[in-house]
Amino acid sequence: MESSGGRAEGSGRGPRVLVVGSGIAGLGAAQRLCRHPAFPQLRVLEATARAGGRIRSERGFGGVVELGAHWIHGPSQGNPVFQLAAKYQLLREKDLSEENQLTETGGHVGLPSVSYASSGVSVNRELVEEMASLFYGLLDQTREFLHAADAPVPSVGQYLKKEIRQRAAGWTEHEETRKLKLAVLNSFFNLECCVSGTHSMDLVALVPFGEYTVLPGLDCTFPGGYQGLTNHIMASLPEDVIVFNKPVKTIHWSGSFQEASSLGGTFPVLVECEDGACFPAHHVIVTVPLGFLKEHLDTFFEPPLPTEKAEAIRKMGFGTNNKIFLEFEEPFWEPDCQYIQVVWEDTSPLQDVTSELQHVWFKKLIGFLVLPSFESGHVLCGFIAGLESEFMETLSDEDVLLSLTQVLRRVTGNAQLPAPRSVLRSRWHSAPYTRGSYSYVAVGSTGDDIDQLAQPLPTDGAEAQLQILFAGEATHRSFYSTTHGALLSGWREADRLIALWDPQAQLPGPWL
Numbered sequence: 001m002e003s004s005g006g007r008a009e010g011s012g013r014g015p016r017v018l019v020v021g022s023g024i025a026g027l028g029a030a031q032r033l034c035r036h037p038a039f040p041q042l043r044v045l046e047a048t049a050r051a052g053g054r055i056r057s058e059r060g061f062g063g064v065v066e067l068g069a070h071w072i073h074g075p076s077q078g079n080p081v082f083q084l085a086a087k088y089q090l091l092r093e094k095d096l097s098e099e100n101q102l103t104e105t106g107g108h109v110g111l112p113s114v115s116y117a118s119s120g121v122s123v124n125r126e127l128v129e130e131m132a133s134l135f136y137g138l139l140d141q142t143r144e145f146l147h148a149a150d151a152p153v154p155s156v157g158q159y160l161k162k163e164i165r166q167r168a169a170g171w172t173e174h175e176e177t178r179k180l181k182l183a184v185l186n187s188f189f190n191l192e193c194c195v196s197g198t199h200s201m202d203l204v205a206l207v208p209f210g211e212y213t214v215l216p217g218l219d220c221t222f223p224g225g226y227q228g229l230t231n232h233i234m235a236s237l238p239e240d241v242i243v244f245n246k247p248v249k250t251i252h253w254s255g256s257f258q259e260a261s262s263l264g265g266t267f268p269v270l271v272e273c274e275d276g277a278c279f280p281a282h283h284v285i286v287t288v289p290l291g292f293l294k295e296h297l298d299t300f301f302e303p304p305l306p307t308e309k310a311e312a313i314r315k316m317g318f319g320t321n322n323k324i325f326l327e328f329e330e331p332f333w334e335p336d337c338q339y340i341q342v343v344w345e346d347t348s349p350l351q352d353v354t355s356e357l358q359h360v361w362f363k364k365l366i367g368f369l370v371l372p373s374f375e376s377g378h379v380l381c382g383f384i385a386g387l388e389s390e391f392m393e394t395l396s397d398e399d400v401l402l403s404l405t406q407v408l409r410r411v412t413g414n415a416q417l418p419a420p421r422s423v424l425r426s427r428w429h430s431a432p433y434t435r436g437s438y439s440y441v442a443v444g445s446t447g448d449d450i451d452q453l454a455q456p457l458p459t460d461g462a463e464a465q466l467q468i469l470f471a472g473e474a475t476h477r478s479f480y481s482t483t484h485g486a487l488l489s490g491w492r493e494a495d496r497l498i499a500l501w502d503p504q505a506q507l508p509g510p511w512l
């Protein structure tokens, strides 16, 4: 294997550090290391042609749409993404206000502005509010099992269903109303699948569900696009630090590798890329998504990862949540409408779906968010999680547009509703360097698995310490699945290296 030369190579000063992946975790780590004089030999290897990873804003419909991260969750002083976005002046005045920062949402999505049922009528608002209050009340209860001695059932989904079944037994209304209540609850289950990035809440472990910490603050968006944040971080790095289109194939560690082009010292790690290029290093910070790690676990590390770490990667959950943007010539919704919920009256969280995906995939869609004014069109953003979302990725744009036009005509009761004039969607499961959307604590795993994944290697006190470090959203125990968890994890690993090479450094952590 021939190794590649580079920017600071040959200068021989300081450790050589490679960051794999230029999402917000990788960029955050790189920014922190670049600011420290001990790390002049830093490179970021990115598989694709762009930085940002799952932060991906695209120009569309005369505005900007977010194919990946949408909101800053909990925008308040304890959120580093909020702090950084505020520093770079990327947020609206009202989102910076103290009032917004102090608002407690409990991490729940706001109520729908309107709920359309599959028979073409709007669902009574009071019924929707009653079901939202039931659903979110139960969801809040699930968080309390974190400190309980034992749990009644393994998953969040089973717990919610058990409680709902009990409550439903006491409902005294007409059969039709009881069915409608369950159908509305089913839509909230679908929404929670999007929030948790899972196919089913039955896959999400009950006891560790409360590990995720909800920060105060009313979720906010970036008017110019989330990617403004990663672009700013990138602009602060020396120009040639990031190497694009350099997918890493295998990280050889615990070795003694030499640079082909110099007679210098040896390195404990060698990073081999898909194109054959090899980069020797003292330290590698791995920030690739958990979905990629799961798929390439057998070949990405040589020697393979210790059993406990490999097991943690296998056990943790990583599911799919996608967005489907529909552009309309004219809005069919009211001017103050923010969220259109879609309720399928033949569904219930207490009944499993048995039909083939091709006939029912669209029933997993939660409905649509109304995006704020665009220059040339009116845009709705649908969210869909799970296997149905992955199936949607296999369809053509025309098929998706046709299916959703039929859905909208049916639920609005307007057979003449003009079709959207265009569609744009994410396909995170098919993306080879992501393979899904974000992580969750799956049944069979716990918060300890997140900590296990975050442990650097080797762990046996070898002379060459911290050869492989792990960052990325799936490695942050209290903020997994978010951009702020990812950023903090990048800072955490950068600080680990800074502490190794500059023990006197004043570090602001701990980051967990």
Ligand SMILES: Cc1cc2nc3c(=O)[nH]c(=O)nc-3n(C[C@H](O)[C@H](O)[C@H](O)COP(=O)(O)OP(=O)(O)OC[C@H]3O[C@@H](n4cnc5c(N)ncnc54)[C@H](O)[C@@H]3O)c2cc1C
Residues within 6 Å of the ligand: 020, 021, 022, 023, 024, 025, 026, 045, 046, 047, 048, 050, 051, 052, 053, 054, 055, 067, 068, 069, 070, 071, 072, 073, 246, 247, 248, 249, 287, 288, 289, 292, 321, 322, 323, 426, 428, 433, 434, 436, 437, 438, 471, 472, 473, 474, 481, 482, 483, 484, 486
């Ligand atoms: C649809 C969707 C909606 C979301 N909504 C929100 C939200 O509203 N709020 C929020 O806080 N979070 C949200 N998230 C989650 C958030 O986007 C992620 O948690 C965060 O961006 C992850 O950052 P990361 O750096 O850990 O990983 P990534 O951003 O995935 O970065 C990893 C990088 O590694 C690269 N890579 C992978 N394999 C290799 C390889 N072999 N060699 C080299 N490079 C490689 C990838 O190309 C990528 O650039 C959402 C995510 C999705 C998909």
